[in-house]
Amino acid sequence: MNIVILAAGMGKRMRSALPKVLHPLAGRPLLAHVIDTARTLSPTRLVVVVGHGAEKVREAVGAPDVQFAVQEQQLGTGHAVQQALPLLDSSVPTLVLYGDVPLTRASTLKRLLDAAGTERYGVLTVTVDDPTGYGRIVRDAGGAVRKIVEQKDASEAERRITEINTGIVVSPTRTLEQWLASLKNDNAQGEFYLTDVVERAIEAGVEVVTAQPDAEWETLGVNSKVQLAELERIHQRNVAYALLDAGVTLADPARTDVRGTLECGADVTIDVNCVFEGRVTLGDNVSIGPNCVIRDASIGAGTRVDAYTHIEGGTAGANVVLGPYARLRPGAVLGDEAHVGNFVEVKNAVMGRGSKANHLTYIGDSDIGARVNVGAGTITCNYDGANKHRTVIGDDVFIGSDTQLVAPVRVGRGVTIAAGTTVWKDVGEGELVLNEKRQVSKTDYIRPTKKKV
Numbered sequence: 482m483n484i485v486i487l488a489a490g491m492g493k494r495m496r497s498a499l500p501k502v503l504h505p506l507a508g509r510p511l512l513a514h515v516i517d518t519a520r521t522l523s524p525t526r527l528v529v530v531v532g533h534g535a536e537k538v539r540e541a542v543g544a545p546d547v548q549f550a551v552q553e554q555q556l557g558t559g560h561a562v563q564q565a566l567p568l569l570d571s572s573v574p575t576l577v578l579y580g581d582v583p584l585t586r587a588s589t590l591k592r593l594l595d596a597a598g599t600e601r602y603g604v605l606t607v608t609v610d611d612p613t614g615y616g617r618i619v620r621d622a623g624g625a626v627r628k629i630v631e632q633k634d635a636s637e638a639e640r641r642i643t644e645i646n647t648g649i650v651v652s653p654t655r656t657l658e659q660w661l662a663s664l665k666n667d668n669a670q671g672e673f674y675l676t677d678v679v680e681r682a683i684e685a686g687v688e689v690v691t692a693q694p695d696a697e698w699e700t701l702g703v704n705s706k707v708q709l710a711e712l713e714r715i716h717q718r719n720v721a722y723a724l725l726d727a728g729v730t731l732a733d734p735a736r737t738d739v740r741g742t743l744e745c746g747a748d749v750t751i752d753v754n755c756v757f758e759g760r761v762t763l764g765d766n767v768s769i770g771p772n773c774v775i776r777d778a779s780i781g782a783g784t785r786v787d788a789y790t791h792i793e794g795g796t797a798g799a800n801v802v803l804g805p806y807a808r809l810r811p812g813a814v815l816g817d818e819a820h821v822g823n824f825v826e827v828k829n830a831v832m833g834r835g836s837k838a839n840h841l842t843y844i845g846d847s848d849i850g851a852r853v854n855v856g857a858g859t860i861t862c863n864y865d866g867a868n869k870h871r872t873v874i875g876d877d878v879f880i881g882s883d884t885q886l887v888a889p890v891r892v893g894r895g896v897t898i899a900a901g902t903t904v905w906k907d908v909g910e911g912e913l914v915l916n917e918k919r920q921v922s923k924t925d926y927i928r929p930t931k932k933k934v
């Protein structure tokens with residue numbers, strides 16, 4: 482089967498410089514969702530018809546299995562499909578999808594494909610409360626489809642029809658070529674309508690069949706920011722309910738956003754206002770506190786992520802405690818039972834089993850062993866203004882508060898670093914390290930007072 486995705490339109494009502502089909506839904510372009518669904522049907526040819534912002538669209542969704550046809554001028558949906566014809570295999574049917582209709586399920590498309598087979602013309606239709614703006618499905622007394630009439634060309638009686646054209650159709654390809662070539666644009670919009678192909682098919686004695694989606698939202702398109710926001714909510718609700726069905730506890734399914742894939746083990750709990758981006762994996766019994774943002778992360782069983790934690794490209798082992806207000810950046814790897822507390826940032830660093838950095842700390846480009854205690858206000862000075870260097874800390878080190886570790890530097894196992902130490906030379910195993918400084922007390926000091934004016 483061939484699949485053609487129409488994506489040439491400008492999307493004027495989006496009021497944006499970004500081509501309409503590139504506006505994100507769940508963090509990815511609308512068109513990327515349609516391409517994903519198309520791929521599940523294993524098409525032999527997959528062609529996207531581009532026009533407005535063609536270069537940006539190609540760049541955003543280009544892939545070895547996707548071909549592009551350019552429609553220089555948007556002369557109508559029929560004209561758009563025509564541009565793809567040279568790239569199609571005429572011996573198999575062609576399914577037409579819209580790049581701005583992102584939520585159609587593969588099962589619905591399969592139903593349409595099954596109804597049409599290889600010889601019939603199939604139209605996905607849906608009956609709606611308010612059909613304003615859509616093409617109407619006109620049937621004869623026997624219920625057979627006679628034609629599709631656009632809103633602007635419809636009579637009063639036709640406008641009362643509530644069964645509408647979703648725009649998604651499937652057709653034998655060889656005959657489609659002839660039908661498209663015969664289209665005229667003598668209609669209210671002066672366009673070559675794909676919908677007029679229905680009458681051509683009937684004239685040619687080809688049966689026109691219809692299929693319906695399970696849910697109306699599957700056929701909703703995006704023409705405005707309002708519709709984009711509405712579809713985003715529908716999609717997020719679907720994702721949240723799938724998580725609930727899988728046994729995940731969500732404090733509020735309306736306040737969980739997944740922009741990518743979220744895989745959860747058993748008995749995972751997620752509090753309100755969390756955003757998951759990219760690929761996130763949560764092990765059994767993980768609990769996520771409110772207002773966390775977690776992207777491209779893997780979090781081990783029994784780990785607790787407290788409120789306002791921000792994770793981007795990190796890995797946490799089992800029974801870790803993170804946050805509140807912790808930040809993991811790319812390359813952060815926390816061993817089992819590690820603790821990373823409030824206002825602690827970990828980047829490109831490994832913390833061994835049971836190591837703790839509970840307060841106000843920056844750990845960057847470091848290898849920290851097991852059972853290390855990192856005191857409040859510890860900073861790894863990993864950047865010399867030109868290059869980054871590593872800090873290596875052995876097992877069982879105790880780092881006093883307000884310590885600076887000037888990399889590259891190595892601290893042997895069992896070392897004790899006194900509070901307020903700047904460590905810029907390597908320290909051998911088991912030693913105590915401190916900077917000698919004097920504490921001075923002055924008895925004759927008078928604190929300034931505010932001048933009166």
Ligand code: UD1
Nearest residue numbers: 487488489490555556557558561579615616646647648674
């Ligand atoms: C179309 C259908 C209408 C249907 C509705 C469903 C026709 C004539 N009408 O109307 O029956 O109810 O969709 O939403 O087909 N496009 C191009 N090139 C063009 C014109 C459109 O690529 O020259 C693309 C658009 O980017 C969009 C899709 O085709 O993705 C639909 O175009 P649009 O103008 O929105 O069609 P409607 O007038 O809504």
Ligand code: CA
Nearest residue numbers: 581702703704
């Ligand atoms: Ca439309």
